[in-house]
Each structure stands twice: as structure tokens, then as C-alpha cells.
Amino acid sequence: MKLFTSPLAFVAVAALSSTTSAKSGPISVAYVEVNDNSITNVGDYTLADGSNAFDIAIIFAANINYNGSSAVLYNNPNVQAVLDDADNQIRPLQAKGIKVLLSILGNHQGAGISNFATQAAAADFASQVSDALNQYGLDGVDLDDEYADYGTNGTPQPNDQSIGWLISALRTDLGDKLVTFYNYGPASDYLSSSSASIGSQLSYSWNANYDSYEAPNIPGLSKSQLSPAAIDIPTTPQSDAVSFAQETVADGYGVYMTYDLGNGDDSSYISAITQALYGQAATYTP
Template sequence: MNKIQKTYLLLIIAMIIGTIPTSCSNDQEIISEMSKNLKIRTRSTNAKTPKVVATVETNKVNPLNVGEYYLCDSTLEKEPFFDIVVLYASDINYINGKVGLYHNPYQNNVLNAADSIIRPLQKKGIKVLLGLRGGYSSVGFSNMNNSQINDFSQLVLKAINTYGLDGVDFDDEFTHYESITSQPKASAALLGNLIKRMRQLLPDKLISVYRYGGYTFSLNQETMDIIDYMRPNGGCMQTPPQGLPLDKWADLSINLKSYYPSNNTIKRCAMYHEAGTVSIICLPYEDVSETLNCFAPTFYGGRIVYRTNVFHPLEWWK
């Protein structure tokens, strides 16, 4: 079978199994022979590169939908497409001189339903990170003193342990650093101190950084060395920040809220991609396998992405 024939076969398989449940089987004679042997491939820790990180806004999308995307090949084996999901987001807040950790109602519902929302993803081999962002107050990740850094880190550690999460992601947006004078002057050094403290408390967990706002653009080498992944807001073939190894950088970062970059650009980028991660920002409820297949076959030996027909509702508790 030549490459064109194989690709055509994979596309036919995707169209068929993308319309049936996760088991990829039903009683229709036309697909029974193809689907009855479809099985999930066991994922080893470092088996798939580049890794794919999905950010899910938990006030808009049920995270279980991340687990409905699979890679499929002509042997009818499948494995989960996404490697990491960031639950976006919980906020740092500042009330009466104290820093706190706030989960909005949707995020709180996801965390409190860890056995039915988080654990099924982890059983598929998907790492689940707590997404943290600035909370629209005057104190954030980049202007805390040492005592506040320790207090906030302990709150994050408690959340990680309570809900059985696999790590944390930092997004230094939305904090009004300029509106307060009683705190240390905001800086990348102070953000780095927070990340270093989190690494001390979470030696075996993942730490990632969303490089978009605040003071994420000038982290020092010591901080770069201890984070696992860094993702820009969107784009293709961006040079990694100074001091960050290429395998920690998502030089293909697809923002599905702004639809940037375009599918044609993604296809071109896939031809030259070398980094260790791909970032999918704001994964929606709708099926986006068409966009994912602009790069997946190139990266993963001709395998294609399909999404099952299971769509998990946002407000599942109602």
C-alpha cells in the first residue's frame, strides 16, 4: 500500500469511527469488521512526541471532551491524542492583606467532581494541571513578598493534593500591578521565586508557563531550568526564549478562540516543526479534528485524529 492509499484509508476510518461511541464499534455490517478489533494502545511515559497540551476554559467546556480525541492508524489501534490538559482557571486573589486561591463556580465543580471528571482523563494517560491566572487585583504572581509566596504556594499544594492533580500552569495576566505601592515592585525575578518555591513543593509534578502576559517574558535561567513546558499565545516557528531548551517550547501554538494561525499556516509549520510540545489554546466544545489533522499526520507517522460522537455537557450536574 503506497502513502496516498494509506492516507485515504485512514481518512475513511476516521469518518467512520468518528461518528460512533468511544468503543468504536456498532452493529452495522459495513464497519463491524473494522471496528471490532479497535483497541486503545497503552501509552508509555515518553512514547509520543511532540506532546500536545490543551487549555480548557472550564466555564465554557467540560474537560471530559479532551478525552474524546484519539490518534488512529491503519492497524485500528488508537491512543488518546492529548497528553496534558490545563484546567483554566483558578485565580490568585488579594483580600485584606492576604493572598488567596479562588476557584470560580465552574472550576470548583470540576475539582469537586474529580472522580468523574479528572480521574477518567488520568486513566487515559492524560496529565491534568491546575491553571492559575491573575485575579484582577493588585497582587499577583510577580509582586508577592517571601511570606506571601510561601502562603500561596501552600494553597496551591493543598489543591494539587486534594484533587489529585498532576501539576500547575501559570498565566501572569490580568493583575493590576501598577495600582499598589505597598507590595514589592513586580518583576520576573519575583515570579521566578514563586515558580522555584512550587518546584520545591512539587518535585515530581509538571510546571508549565503560558508566555503571554505579565512578567513571563524575562524569566532567568534558573527558572527556565525547572519548568517543564512554556507556551506562547499563538503562532508558528517562534524562536524559544533565551535559555529555554527547544524540547520545552511549543513553537506551534494554536489559539482556537482567535483561530490563529490559519489551517494553511499550520500545515506549512508542521513541515518544519522540531519542538517538544504543541499547544492548543481554548479547546472548544465543537469537533476541531479538521484543524488538528493539519499537523497530526505529519508529526505522528501518518496517524490521524478523530473525535468520538460523545459530547460531554458543560453543566453535567443539572
């Protein structure tokens, strides 16, 4: 099994960026609700030295559906439209050095990342994810344990081995692609008490409780791989976003996560964050 080798906090930005100037500081993550907003907007923010304001763009979100016997990867029409238009929506981001991930979460049908009943079932779903990432040329997957409604349709309840099985199968299938974890739901509880050999196969994890600052507790992950800040751009006050950015740097964490980057110019809010993270303002150029 090929394990992911974790980057150091301030080296990671340079590794993710192909811009002429590599900024120094934590990696910045932007989730985009593609039902309403364009993923391309992640690439429209740049710093004064030409670096990308964001290093990872996450397509939110594909689903885990249940077909009566097993978990099935499902893309709603809006997600599928982004993937089908990869040449115009994904490749330009990647050309700038921005990694593009697909977020995967439940769909109220009883299937999720925490209730695979066997290692084989987890491996089967991991293969579906791997096939999709390869088909559309994506850089990784983000795992989210929301909206599964475990027990619906006669599905099993969560168990403490499911998330480990899935992470290990994904790491085997994906090699050095990113596998990230939105620290929420039963999977977060199981990972917090799992062995470091499971957590170390993740690339990054972030706090999922918006407008708060609390690092995930996942054995095997270093501070360079964690975001204690959880920023919901439309609702988190700018003062909190800045304060959490300052704490992220001061405390030596390597990731800063934002959710729901919208269409249009939000450079005032983003600049306040990037000034705290990198000492540079962000400009918006669509």
C-alpha cells in the same frame, strides 16, 4: 530541594501516555475554557494506533485574588465544579495517560505571579497551590501572568525576583508534578534574563501569541520543553496550524500548544495537526 528532571522530546510522549501504543512526536497541549466547555473533551480525540491526540489538558482557569494583604487562590464556580466532579471529569483523562493541570492567572485585583514582595509571600501562595493540587489529584500547575492589573488595591508593581521565588517554592512543594509557564507578561521578561537554575525548575513553556511561531526564551529549558507554536483553535487558520506543526517537528521542538478546545467534533482541524505531528489522523469519540 527536589528538582524536576526534564524528559527528552520524543520520550516525553511515552512517559505521559498509558495507552497501548505510544505515539512518537511532540507532546500536545490543550487548554479548555471550562466556563463554556468540558475538560473531558480532551480525551475524546484518539489517533489511529490508539494513542491520545492530546497529552496535557489544562483547566482554564483559577485566579490569584487579593484579600487586602496577600495573594489568595480562587476558583470560580465553573472551575470549582470541575474539581468537585474530579471522578467524572479528571480521573477518566488521567486513566488514559493524560496529565491534567490547573491554570492560574490574575483577576484584576493587583495580585499576580510577578509581584510577590518577599520570598515568604511567594512560598505561602505556592503552598495554597500545592494543597489544591493534592486535594483534587491534579498533575501540575500552569502559570499565566495575565489580568493581574498590578498596582490595583495598593499592590506592588512587578519585581524581577517574584517569579523565581514562586517557581522554586512550587518545585519544592510539588516534587515531580508539572510546573508550566504561559510565556506572557512581566514574568516572561524576568525569566528571559534569569539564571538557568530558575528556568530549569519548569517542566515546559509555550508561546502565548496566537497564530504565531516563536519559541520562548527561558534559560534552563531545552527545545524539548518548548512550544514555539501558539494555536487558538477557533481563530487560527488550519493552514497555519498545520504549517506550525510541520515546523515544530522539523525544528526539533518537543511541545505543541493549542488553546480553547471546544465541545463537539472538531476532528477535521485536529486531524490536520496530528497528521503533521505524528503522521496519523485523529478521530473523535465522545
